[in-house]
Amino acid sequence: MTGGTPRRSAPAPAPDPEPDLLYSDHEEALRDAVRSLLADRSDPATVLARLESDAPYDARLWRSLATDIGGAGLLVPEKLGGQGASAREAAVVLEELGRCVAPVPYLTSAVVAVAALLGCDVAEPEVAALLGALAGGGTVGVLALPLATAPGAAADGPVAGGTGFGSVRAAGDGALVGRVTSVADAAAAETLLVPAQGPDGPALYAVDAAADGVRTDPFIPLDLTRPLGHLTFDGAPGRLLATGGRARAAVERALLTGAGLLASEQLGVAEWCLAETVRHTSERTQFGRPVGSFQALKHRMAALWLDVASARAAARNAADALATESPDTAVAVAVAQAYCAPVAVRAAEECLQLHGGIGMTWEHPAHLFLKRAKSDELALGTPGRHREALADLVALAAP
Known part of the structure; x- marks a missing residue:
């Protein structure tokens, strides 16, 4: 180059940070607390018994989860009376709730309603008061x-x-x-x-x-x-x-947050179904040996394990994207819902089938997980709707 000042090329934009799909120590501690509570208050027999009552949800369990553990205020900033946590922590709670299909309004109140209010002007007294009430667990919002x-x-x-x-x-x-x-x-x-x-x-x-x-x-x-x-x-x-x-933005934020974190609930459903199927097939014997030792069933459960492991990655990616406000959040949520919803249904169907006739009885909890999986598959957008959204987001041409 002759004469003049050499031009400096513009610095390359910093790459987006890689999503963190691993659970932190404090997230594992939260999981332990929620799991212990649910094991004590929301075991399958308790959930089945409650279905015979007219109560829309378990008020005692909700009070312990929302107030004692502080789960209702995880997404609410500390200055507004919440825990100041993120979608990652809320995902941990939902995963555990999915593992026992707990009848509590966590997704609707502590996630969707709170996200809608956070999309409003939180400096407004009415909005701040509502957030404080929801964070305290004394009020259920929908x-x-x-x-x-x-x-x-x-x-x-x-x-x-x-x-x-x-x-x-x-x-x-x-x-x-x-x-x-x-x-x-x-x-x-x-x-x-x-x-x-x-x-x-x-x-x-x-x-x-x-x-x-x-x-x-x-x-x-x-x-x-x-x-x-x-x-x-x-x-x-x-x-x-x-x-x-x-x-409009507040409602959209609520729906996107709800869909992204619903994937963690679907993951919990799938995890329980896989674990219960493995337990049952290892204990039930046929021809003098556990039915789980038969090669055909081994292959089915191995394939299901791979599906659940992939669903875990998709759900965690969506939660991390929501927590970090990633520019790819909409893509992460669409991927998570398009993948996790069918996995939860498939896991529940395999659980029911590999249990044989016992899974068809009211007394066994397998039907609860199949019904939750099918309900969740329709909630906040079907997998097909999310696949269409994903195609638009990544500019994938229609066939």
């Missing part, structure tokens, strides 16, 4: 959208089933009118976060579930450990939390 609503779907406008901001209308004084179907844990909720079409566009309102003008109609779902209900608003008084783009 986002009033159908359980099947996928990330991105709430912005599509009203459709059959109540998905979208247009399913509920809000007057200028905040009075809400409309109907939303198949809302998870609606009967357990004390505070409803309602996406609605307000006078100036989309908005998010808080409504007391016991207020005049609110009706909850429970019905019998496939998964009795996660009750569903239809919500009807007839002039119910709503308190405005967010409007416009912020309201």
Whole structure:
């Protein structure tokens, strides 16, 4: 080069940090605490017995998990009364809850509802107060959208089933009118976060579930450990939390966080099914030897173990992406849901089949895990919906 000052090339952008898929010591300590609690309060016999009652969830177990352990406030900043943890810790709790299909509103209240509020202006007194109440575990909050609503779907406008901001209308004084179907844990909720079409566009309102003008109609779902209900608003008084783009972003954040962490619950379901299948086939004998020693069953369980190990990586990647606010979070969540949901169903089906007829009886818990796996497969977007989203995210051309 002759004359002048040589040009310096721009520094290459720093590569994104690799996701941490390993559990830390404090995450393992949290797992031990939650697992010990669930072993004591939510063993299969206890869960089966509770299904015969009219209680929508186990209030005593929820109080211990939410308040004593502090699980309800994991995603809430410390200054607002929470634990100031991250999605990684919430994923650990959900994995353990999935291992025993515990009937508590953790996903709906401590994850989805909290994420929606964090998407609002937390400096607003109403938002801060609600976050503090949810973090303390004394209040159960629910986002009033159908359980099947996928990330991105709430912005599509009203459709059959109540998905979208247009399913509920809000007057200028905040009075809400409309109907939303198949809302998870609606009967357990004390505070409803309602996406609605307000006078100036989309908005998010808080409504007391016991207020005049609110009706909850429970019905019998496939998964009795996660009750569903239809919500009807007839002039119910709503308190405005967010409007416009912020309201849309808050709901989208809630759905994305919920879908990403649901993968950890699905992982827990699959882990229990695999462990129970191995235990059963190692104890049941046929022709004088354990049936698990037969080569055909060994191959099936080995294949299932590989599926579960891969599901663990996908679920942990989604939790880590949410915790670090990675730019690839949407991709990680779509991958996790597209993969973990079918694995949970396959693990539950294998568990049922390899148990033989015993898995078909009400007294054995295998059916609880199959029903939770099938319910979770539809929750927050089907695997097909997430595969379509993934194709759009990575610009994969349609065939």
